[in-house]
Amino acid sequence: MALPSKGRRAxxxxxxxxxxxxxxxxxxxxxxxxTMAAPCGVVKPLxxxxxxxxxxxxxxxxxxxxGDEVEGYVATSPELPEAVGQGQTAMRAxxxxxWQLEERAFAILNANRVPPEPLxxxxxxxxxxxxxxxx
Numbered sequence: 001m002a003l004p005s006k007g008r009r010a011x012x013x014x015x016x017x018x019x020x021x022x023x024x025x026x027x028x029x030x031x032x033x034x035t036m037a038a039p040c041g042v043v044k045p046l047x048x049x050x051x052x053x054x055x056x057x058x059x060x061x062x063x064x065x066x067g068d069e070v071e072g073y074v075a076t077s078p079e080l081p082e083a084v085g086q087g088q089t090a091m092r093a094x095x096x097x098x099w100q101l102e103e104r105a106f107a108i109l110n111a112n113r114v115p116p117e118p119l120x121x122x123x124x125x126x127x128x129x130x131x132x133x134x135x
Contacts, residue, residue: 047110054105060118061101065090079116080104 045053061080067073073093075085083104085097105115 044112047106050106050109051102054102054109054115057115057118058098058101058105060120062119063094063097065093067093077101078119 058077061077064076064078065073066076067090069089072086072088073090075087075090075093075097077083077097080101083097083100085093085095085100087093087096108115
């Protein structure tokens, strides 16, 4: 993205066929990605706040349990499929997965990114759109 330079006159065309905006590219300043990533006046939340946001987010994530009491359980989440929890009981696998989901969501937030939206929110929004279209 680029913006016109401050304090400069309007750009002049390089050739007559370019018209009034012909030379606009030569007078633009590029905004670096770093400037876009950290706008002035925005303060990054404290790690404790990021953990709270991560916890709030993953509390709405789905857990899929597979296995049995003999071989143990494996827990996964469709929102963050790279996180896998394991345990001898279904509860242990779910707790292990929740811990991994929170750590992953925290890492995403700490990198100034947005973790995946919970599927239940996506589905609820789709349902609202269907109701509006039907009415």
